[in-house]
Amino acid sequence: MIIFFHELGHFITAKKSGVQVNEFALGMGPKIFSFTKGETTYSLRAFPIGGFCAMEGEDEESENPRSFNNAKIWKRMIIIIAGAFMNIVFGLVLMFVTIIPQDQFASTKVSQFVPYSFSAVSGLEQGDKIVRINGYDINTSTDFSFALYTLPVQEVDGKELNIYKEDCAYELYTYLIDYAQEKPSDEDFAKVYEVMTEGQQAIADTQSKDEAYQAMCDSLDKMAKTASKDMSEYPAINERETRQRFRTDMTVVRDGERVDLKGVDFFTGLKEGEEKPTLSIDFYVEPIEKTFGTVITQTFSQTVSVVRMVWGSLIGLLKGQFGLNELSGPIGIASALTEVAGETLKTSGFWSAVGSIVYVMMVISVNLGIINMLPFPALDGGRFLMLLIEGIFHKPVPRKVEKIINAVGLVLLLGLSAVIAVKDVFKLFTG
Numbered sequence: 001m002i003i004f005f006h007e008l009g010h011f012i013t014a015k016k017s018g019v020q021v022n023e024f025a026l027g028m029g030p031k032i033f034s035f036t037k038g039e040t041t042y043s044l045r046a047f048p049i050g051g052f053c054a055m056e057g058e059d060e061e062s063e064n065p066r067s068f069n070n071a072k073i074w075k076r077m078i079i080i081i082a083g084a085f086m087n088i089v090f091g092l093v094l095m096f097v098t099i100i101p102q103d104q105f106a107s108t109k110v111s112q113f114v115p116y117s118f119s120a121v122s123g124l125e126q127g128d129k130i131v132r133i134n135g136y137d138i139n140t141s142t143d144f145s146f147a148l149y150t151l152p153v154q155e156v157d158g159k160e161l162n163i164y165k166e167d168c169a170y171e172l173y174t175y176l177i178d179y180a181q182e183k184p185s186d187e188d189f190a191k192v193y194e195v196m197t198e199g200q201q202a203i204a205d206t207q208s209k210d211e212a213y214q215a216m217c218d219s220l221d222k223m224a225k226t227a228s229k230d231m232s233e234y235p236a237i238n239e240r241e242t243r244q245r246f247r248t249d250m251t252v253v254r255d256g257e258r259v260d261l262k263g264v265d266f267f268t269g270l271k272e273g274e275e276k277p278t279l280s281i282d283f284y285v286e287p288i289e290k291t292f293g294t295v296i297t298q299t300f301s302q303t304v305s306v307v308r309m310v311w312g313s314l315i316g317l318l319k320g321q322f323g324l325n326e327l328s329g330p331i332g333i334a335s336a337l338t339e340v341a342g343e344t345l346k347t348s349g350f351w352s353a354v355g356s357i358v359y360v361m362m363v364i365s366v367n368l369g370i371i372n373m374l375p376f377p378a379l380d381g382g383r384f385l386m387l388l389i390e391g392i393f394h395k396p397v398p399r400k401v402e403k404i405i406n407a408v409g410l411v412l413l414l415g416l417s418a419v420i421a422v423k424d425v426f427k428l429f430t431g
Helices: 002-016 073-099 141-149 161-180 186-204 209-226 292-319 330-348 350-372 380-393 399-430
Strands: 021-037 040-055 104-113 129-133 153-157 242-254 257-269 278-280 283-289
Touching: 002 021, 002 040, 002 073, 002 350, 073 292, 073 350, 073 380, 104 141, 129 141, 141 242, 141 292, 161 186, 161 209, 161 257, 186 209, 283 292, 292 350, 330 350, 330 399, 380 399
Parallel strands: none
Antiparallel strands: 021 040, 104 129, 104 283, 129 242, 153 242, 242 257, 257 278
């Protein structure tokens, strides 16, 4: 479906530009069936790994006045970029489909913290609107998630004040969990929970380890008293030379002013059976009310965020932030779709699983549109670059040279595809 809309972009603009289209094909390899209408053959081919819109004079010289090579250069440019444009438009439609069923939307403004929050004691405050994370501008919840979940884990000084305060605050959470095991009434639990949150804020406001420890002890006393229990002894805070943290600089809007926060930590957990820690977003954000206006706004803004996410991922790949293991081809995509749909089906039901698949389709469609326009031989972006050179120098790149460049580019792309396919298969069987 994604490839169909991509090729449809080329097809429609070619027809509107007066360029002769010899065949519009979905799939590759031998034909399953085909029919001809006018000058164009429409075909469905055996292998669902691509498609094409074959225009007269596209890859060879043609004297036909309606051939691609004889069309005005601005028309050829539009035809070339139309495929990527349609992928973005299709992504916009798919985003709308995922937006519509939602009861409300996520903002980027902190509403409250979870009990084990590290960000609460390392600078972030309730009411902060997050506008920048690690140098990445934040406009939507998609920007927010991408910026956070691509943060690298760091080895930080285990004896610094922030780490000490996080450990003190976590002890209050541990006490709350132990209290919950006694199955208190909802009213009693809520009272202890409120004391805990006040205590964590008190710890966050301290300026030294002694003050932080004293705030912890005072809060534990209050929690115990509220729970009608005695506080026998206070826990010791064990300091280590280094600690693993997901840490970042942030910019927030607080009381109408931009505030730069340095070294904000997020809760670092270690799942059973895994060696690498995982990041947990340790606060909630305010909801955005669903109206006609917010549906339209979210559709466009979230699609723009996905475009930025794909571009940011590509830049990260070139910088070495992501490795080969983060790249996937059709096999890896199918595996990811299966996993996403399966997990969502178990937790949220059938229609949520469908929504998850549609969301992944949207990301792939936008991804295809962007990647296809990279100025690399054999991609539409490479062909657009050739046309740009022709427009600047008023002379086309020799057909023989263009064929050699595209052939080399195609070999490199096929080689990369083969490597990724082998990696995907290996990952599929080894997990």
